[in-house]
Amino acid sequence: MTQTVTEIWRHPIKSHGREALESVKLTAGQTMPGDRVWAVAHEASSADGSEWVPCSNFSRVAKAPQLMAITAQYDADAGTVSLSYPERGALSFNPDAPEDLPRFLDWVRPLMPEDRAASARILRVPGRGMTDTDFPSVTLCNLASHRAVEAAMGQDLSPLRWRGNIWFDLGEAWSEHDWLGREVQIGDAVFAVRERTRRCLATTANPNTGLRDADTLKTLNGAFGHQDFSVYAEVVRGGDIRLGDPVKVL
Incomplete structure (x- = not known):
């Protein structure tokens, strides 16, 4: 199975909206351009x-x-x-x-x-986006893990609940957790994967209505034994990423 980029998202103002992109140019040591600028x-x-x-x-x-x-x-x-x-x-x-x-x-x-x-x-803080990490991070998300959460909950969920940056389908749930301490190339850019993303109450809210309608945290903890979804990565080599670009562990 060839893993490729399925979606790219940025969030110009932290917690105040998302925007889909077809491509993005990343710079080493920086957050995604236009993401959490404010x-x-x-x-x-x-x-x-x-x-x-x-x-x-x-x-x-x-x-x-x-x-x-x-x-x-x-x-x-x-x-x-x-x-x-x-x-x-x-x-x-x-x-x-x-x-x-x-x-x-x-x-x-x-x-x-x-x-x-x-x-x-x-x-805003000059030179970096206001991500939840104290280092400039990009959030990498696996659709297979999202499907696992949906199955455990017995309901359809929008992936937008997770407010990630770059999406792909690894075919196996939680395999992105094995990337910690490794480098991953997506398109022309290379990331160092640094942390799992511990989730909060934000993911219980519906992206279409703004209402809390899914106990994602209870499901993560009960079905999978952790409260994590996606990984935080740092750009170590800049480059362009486009929809359909390959994703590979180096």
């Missing part, structure tokens, strides 16, 4: 954009499940992001422009739980 700090956060900080500083799907149903489009040349949400309409704005912040906060406010710290500001 994050939305909540009113209880001390994050100031001077350095990477953990995800607890930001508004995110784990605490605000309705955010899962946002879709996004990033125009890097214009510096704008367009967000869309069912029954909310679309918003196009510049996340770096202070004058655009009030429009974003007004747009996203109805999607935030009243018992959680409110979104307050948008920030």
Whole structure:
């Protein structure tokens, strides 16, 4: 079986929408271009954009499940992001422009739980995306593992729940976990696989509705003995990746 890239996704604003790509050009030591460029700090956060900080500083799907149903489009040349949400309409704005912040906060406010710290500001850290790891990571996902979770739950699930970057089908569930400490070539790029991705409540939310409707964490722990899905990898050799490109362990 030849493993190839089936999907490529980026998430311009952390936890606030996803965007499908046909190709991407990666650079060694950096996150995927356009992925988690920005994050939305909540009113209880001390994050100031001077350095990477953990995800607890930001508004995110784990605490605000309705955010899962946002879709996004990033125009890097214009510096704008367009967000869309069912029954909310679309918003196009510049996340770096202070004058655009009030429009974003007004747009996203109805999607935030009243018992959680409110979104307050948008920030970025120069030179890297705001991934959940303290190193610039790209998330690699195996469709066979996704199918195993679906089978264990007895229901269809959207792969978008996992908010991964690069998807492929290895044919065997969890075989990506064997990649830890190894290098993998995808297209022209080479990755060092560093960690398994421990999952949180975000994956219980439906990407179409923003409602929590699947106990993914209970299933992972009960059926498979772990709470992980996908692996975090670091780009060690840059290059282009396109849909249909081969995936191979070096």
